[in-house]
Amino acid sequence: MKLKKLSAPVLLLLPxxxxxxxVIVLPLVFSFYSSFTPFRLTKPESLWIFVGLRNYxxxxxxxxxxxxxxxxxVLLTIALNTEMxxxxxLALLVNKATQGQRLLRTVMMFPMMFSPVLVGFQFxxxxxxxxxxxxxxxxxxxxxxxxxxxxxxGNLALVSIIIxxxxxxxxxxxxxxxxxxxxxxxxxxxxxxxxxxTPWQTxxxxxxxYLMPFAFIAMTIRSLDVARAYDIVKIMTDGGPAKRTELxxxxxxxxxxxxxxxxxxxxxxxxxxxxxxxxxxxxxxKLAAARQQIGAEW
Amino acid sequence: MAPVTLRKLVKRxxxxxxxxxxxxEVKDREFIALVGPSGCGKSTTLRMIAGxxxxxxxAIEIGGRKVNDLPxxxxxxxxxxxxxxxxxxxxxxxxxxxxxxxxxxSADEIKTRVEDxxxxxxLGHLLERRPSQLSGGQRQRVAMGRAIVRQPDxxxxxxxxxxxxxxxxxxxxxxxxxxxARMQATMIYVTHDQVEAMTLSDRIVIMRDGHIEQVGxxxxxxxxxxxxxxxxxxGSPPMNMDEAIVDQxxxxxxxxxxxxxxxxxxxxxRAGQKVTFGLRPDDIYPSGHGLHAGDAAAVxxxxxxxxxTEPLGNETLVFIQFNGRxxxxxxxxxxxxxxxxxxxxxxxxxxVHLFDIETGKALGA
Ligand SMILES: Nc1ncnc2c1ncn2[C@@H]1O[C@H](COP(=O)(O)OP(=O)(O)OP(=O)(O)O)[C@@H](O)[C@H]1O
Ligand SMILES: [Mg+2]
Numbered sequence: 001m002k003l004k005k006l007s008a009p010v011l012l013l014l015p016x017x018x019x020x021x022x023v024i025v026l027p028l029v030f031s032f033y034s035s036f037t038p039f040r041l042t043k044p045e046s047l048w049i050f051v052g053l054r055n056y057x058x059x060x061x062x063x064x065x066x067x068x069x070x071x072x073x074v075l076l077t078i079a080l081n082t083e084m085x086x087x088x089x090l091a092l093l094v095n096k097a098t099q100g101q102r103l104l105r106t107v108m109m110f111p112m113m114f115s116p117v118l119v120g121f122q123f124x125x126x127x128x129x130x131x132x133x134x135x136x137x138x139x140x141x142x143x144x145x146x147x148x149x150x151x152x153x154g155n156l157a158l159v160s161i162i163i164x165x166x167x168x169x170x171x172x173x174x175x176x177x178x179x180x181x182x183x184x185x186x187x188x189x190x191x192x193x194x195x196x197x198t199p200w201q202t203x204x205x206x207x208x209x210y211l212m213p214f215a216f217i218a219m220t221i222r223s224l225d226v227a228r229a230y231d232i233v234k235i236m237t238d239g240g241p242a243k244r245t246e247l248x249x250x251x252x253x254x255x256x257x258x259x260x261x262x263x264x265x266x267x268x269x270x271x272x273x274x275x276x277x278x279x280x281x282x283x284x285x286k287l288a289a290a291r292q293q294i295g296a297e298w
Numbered sequence: 299m300a301p302v303t304l305r306k307l308v309k310r311x312x313x314x315x316x317x318x319x320x321x322x323e324v325k326d327r328e329f330i331a332l333v334g335p336s337g338c339g340k341s342t343t344l345r346m347i348a349g350x351x352x353x354x355x356x357a358i359e360i361g362g363r364k365v366n367d368l369p370x371x372x373x374x375x376x377x378x379x380x381x382x383x384x385x386x387x388x389x390x391x392x393x394x395x396x397x398x399x400x401x402x403x404s405a406d407e408i409k410t411r412v413e414d415x416x417x418x419x420x421l422g423h424l425l426e427r428r429p430s431q432l433s434g435g436q437r438q439r440v441a442m443g444r445a446i447v448r449q450p451d452x453x454x455x456x457x458x459x460x461x462x463x464x465x466x467x468x469x470x471x472x473x474x475x476x477x478x479a480r481m482q483a484t485m486i487y488v489t490h491d492q493v494e495a496m497t498l499s500d501r502i503v504i505m506r507d508g509h510i511e512q513v514g515x516x517x518x519x520x521x522x523x524x525x526x527x528x529x530x531x532x533g534s535p536p537m538n539m540d541e542a543i544v545d546q547x548x549x550x551x552x553x554x555x556x557x558x559x560x561x562x563x564x565x566x567x568r569a570g571q572k573v574t575f576g577l578r579p580d581d582i583y584p585s586g587h588g589l590h591a592g593d594a595a596a597v598x599x600x601x602x603x604x605x606x607t608e609p610l611g612n613e614t615l616v617f618i619q620f621n622g623r624x625x626x627x628x629x630x631x632x633x634x635x636x637x638x639x640x641x642x643x644x645x646x647x648x649x650v651h652l653f654d655i656e657t658g659k660a661l662g663a
Contacts, residue, residue, distance in 0.1 A: 187382075197400055
């Protein structure tokens with residue numbers, strides 16, 4: 001009886017709303033609420049104690065949290081810039097290939113096809129100080145005669161993680177920048193040659209402005225990716241040694257499951273999301289500016 | 299001083315030859331037009347001169363210096379592309395000043411030269427716009443501005459007017475002509491529009507399938523086409539042509555029409571020879587409505603049926619049936635004609651062209 005009164009559009013949209021509410025809105029509201037409680041998985045009744053902003057105050061005054069936050073930003077900056085340079089180089093090289101370009105493009109994407117967990121395991125093995133491939137190779141080549149403690153030294157461990165990240169995701173930049181190169185009109189480049197540009201100047205003043213929007217799209221995607229980095233780190237170092245590779249999400253995961261402090265972890269997560277939002281907004285601004293620059297019609 | 303010389307210039311894409319060893323001397327400050335049908339190799343030739351395509355054989359010299367292996371930037375040329383090829387991320391002023399900036403000129407000098415060029419091309423009010431905010435004609439002028447700001451030795455144009463509407467095209471054509479007078483630079487201009495070629499250039503190069511058919515002044519290629527192809531390509535409406543056989547001092551057409559052979563061909567043809575007979579629409583007219591005062595002795599009159607007429611105001615194109623084909627004639631001071639009406643047509647035989655049927659080469663002196 002009552003259903004009949006609902007108009008057709010409402011009726012048709014209703015299932016979507018119900019599903020979205022059930023799988024997204026409710027968990028979101030619930031997790032947000034729990035960040036205001038001292039909820040522990042081991043003490044379900046603690047969910048009903050409301051403590052206001054106490055968790056947030058604790059998070060913001062927690063030195064470990066800020067170190068993990070800072071380390072995540074550092075990792076993100078180094079990884080993204082490295083990936084961008086390598087991806088750009090790769091895309092330019094592949095774009096030059098006159099034969100077998102399809103094959104190269106496919107091969108280029110291989111690293112993206114592996115689960116990050118497997119990448120983590122593989123690099124953990126490769127960087128193993130005793131039996132790892134990296135030390136073995138370095139020693140055979142005579143670069144060093146001792147075993148470099150890749151995953152045992154704090155700084156080297158972070159470097160190792162960055163290498164694994166870069167290996168697995170440079171393709172994102174390469175693919176997007178290559179798409180830009182393929183879509184780019186040839187005439188302005190030729191005009192630049194005639195106007196007296198060296199190959200480097202042509203790249204700097206003509207090609208690069210075209211590619212910038214594509215690079216920023218890749219940056220946005222990857223910044224979201226790296227800001228929530230968890231799997232590779234979890235497998236390779238689990239935040240160690242002595243928390244020297246602890247990132248935001250490994251810290252949050254540990255707080256939530258190892259320490260079972262769900263309320264606190266949720267508060268951390270909401271602060272961490274701010275980081276992602278800031279990066280996304282930043283890159284979208286850059287993207288919009290770059291698009292406007294080249295008068296892009298997309 | 300920048301003459302441009304092509305010696306046995308060849309371009310090959312894999313096994314495919316698209317330019318077959320062409321020779322051409324462009325004098326310093328000359329305006330040369332390259333014309334020919336689509337795909338004949340005009341752009342390829344121009345791009346080799348610019349250094350944007352590798353040379354497969356032969357040599358290119360600019361200002362007496364062989365430039366085959368020099369990159370475009372070392373050739374001191376400017377090129378205006380068919381698609382304009384403006385830098386979309388730069389303003390009009392930046393587009394025009396880009397080459398000077400690359401050459402390391404001072405900001406003041408760049409500003410002065412860009413403003414000078416902008417004045418010539420009437421772009422002053424657009425200097426701060428981006429190419430995407432300009433109309434086609436304005437973009438075209440920016441492309442031209444970018445070329446002149448450099449003050450190069452040689453200008454290369456690849457169909458720069460083909461994206462413009464008819465009115466703008468005429469206007470910019472005049473601009474280019476003025477520009478040539480002002481710049482005193484060598485210009486090579488590719489087009490497939492013969493009106494552009496005729497109006498702009500000192501000499502025209504007619505190309506076909508990667509060969510040069512003829513090089514000559516606009517008058518030469520119009521009045522003395524070296525081949526049947528040139529005769530058909532230059533002139534609008536095109537030259538009327540048909541096959542004929544030489545017989546007893548006359549040209550005999552398939553339907554039996556006979557025309558006397560003009561005196562200047564007498565030694566050049568032999569009896570029984572098959573030739574292509576050509577006569578321009580200007581040289582056929584309803585008697586009394588001709589373009590030329592003409593040499594009365596050379597005018598031959600035949601009654602022919604009119605098929606249709608195309609009035610153009612000051613003149614009318616009259617299509618007549620000649621030897622089973624529609625031929626075009628040009629009627630000045632037109633009077634109305636009916637379809638099917640039989641009209642006495644004057645053929646000015648002093649202006650006949652004859653071509654060898656096999657080689658297509660022009661016969662006679
Ligand atoms: N990259 C290429 N690979 C193979 N063949 C090519 C290539 N570029 C051009 N050609 C061929 O070379 C010939 C000449 O091309 P070109 O562009 O010089 O013609 P054009 O005279 O400028 O014609 P249009 O008036 O249509 O611009 C054409 O038959 C074309 O198919
Ligand atoms: Mg062309």
